[in-house]
Amino acid sequence: KLEVVHGRDLWPVKVDVSQFEQVIVNLAVNARDAMPEGGRLMVRTANLTSQEAAQLSYKGMPAADYVRIDVGDTGTGIPTDIVDKIFEPFFSTKEVGKGTGLGLSTVYGIVKQTGGFIYVDSKADKGTSFHIFLPRHHAEQDLQPDAPGATSAAKGASAEAKPRADLTGQGTILLVEDEEGLRSLNARGLRSRGYSVIEASNGLEALEALEEKNGAVDLVVSDVVMPEMDGPSLLKAMRGRNPELKIIFVSGYAEDAFEKSLPENQQFAFLPKPFTLSQLVAAVKETITPA
Numbered sequence: 001k002l003e004v005v006h007g008r009d010l011w012p013v014k015v016d017v018s019q020f021e022q023v024i025v026n027l028a029v030n031a032r033d034a035m036p037e038g039g040r041l042m043v044r045t046a047n048l049t050s051q052e053a054a055q056l057s058y059k060g061m062p063a064a065d066y067v068r069i070d071v072g073d074t075g076t077g078i079p080t081d082i083v084d085k086i087f088e089p090f091f092s093t094k095e096v097g098k099g100t101g102l103g104l105s106t107v108y109g110i111v112k113q114t115g116g117f118i119y120v121d122s123k124a125d126k127g128t129s130f131h132i133f134l135p136r137h138h139a140e141q142d143l144q145p146d147a148p149g150a151t152s153a154a155k156g157a158s159a160e161a162k163p164r165a166d167l168t169g170q171g172t173i174l175l176v177e178d179e180e181g182l183r184s185l186n187a188r189g190l191r192s193r194g195y196s197v198i199e200a201s202n203g204l205e206a207l208e209a210l211e212e213k214n215g216a217v218d219l220v221v222s223d224v225v226m227p228e229m230d231g232p233s234l235l236k237a238m239r240g241r242n243p244e245l246k247i248i249f250v251s252g253y254a255e256d257a258f259e260k261s262l263p264e265n266q267q268f269a270f271l272p273k274p275f276t277l278s279q280l281v282a283a284v285k286e287t288i289t290p291a
């Protein structure tokens, strides 16, 4: 059961929307995994005033105005002896192939990048809640970002204010990813930039989709490590069908680790996990555009 409670008149915050979608999806996927028999997933948003923040006893968070986002579940909870490790990259209690342990380190990175804070509360068999605090954004600071007293968040934003590259494009992309939430998020992001996207959850489905299109796919974005058929085998099979096919491999593992198993002289691009939607979109644009 999903329970969403939006706070009223929330203050503005400054975040990359696609990155923040990733935060919520990662937390929601973890909550689902923690509730194999079902349960409640709760998402709440609210303003938190500086006075209220001062009352909270979260370490390291200065009293200031924040917008808080709480994501809670009624799942297994996190054992106290591992709770300090969950934000570390590659820390996972899930079976090999089920989790890479990058979900929460990505979440942590994105929250920190926006100048925010994240904390976890968990009780065995009762559930887990993640609390995210994003600094309230004051729009007028954008005009004088270097004025004394401007927050570091506003300064960071001005450094990024260079003109945005055009990341829209055309073509048909076959997206192969077994994690449904991530796949639909990335598919949506690519579609909104003008691409046609075909989704496949494993290598066999991907080959079927390519067959259905008579090979008329411009680019494949695929995980390297997948059940059924791994990335390298998929590449061989697909290039057999369409030798011109462009491929981006996405993986949490170092590139060398699988390059050895690829047939020689095969070209492919590589995007290390974790990546943001903006990074995916940029890699797609670069790979799909003829040099």
Ligand SMILES: Nc1ncnc2c1ncn2[C@@H]1O[C@H](COP(=O)(O)OP(=O)(O)OP(=O)(O)O)[C@@H](O)[C@H]1O
Pocket (backbone or CB within 6 Å): 026, 030, 031, 034, 073, 075, 076, 077, 078, 086, 087, 091, 092, 093, 094, 098, 099, 100, 101, 102, 103, 104, 105, 128
């Ligand atoms: N809501 C939750 N309830 C119980 N345990 C959790 C919850 N969220 C995270 N954990 C624990 O923290 C670990 C790390 O989470 P993280 O999202 O980083 O990796 P993962 O889910 O194992 O793999 P990935 O997200 O890369 O597929 C999990 O393996 C799990 O043990």
Ligand SMILES: [Mg+2]
Pocket (backbone or CB within 6 Å): 026, 029, 030, 099, 102, 103, 104
């Ligand atoms: Mg996870």
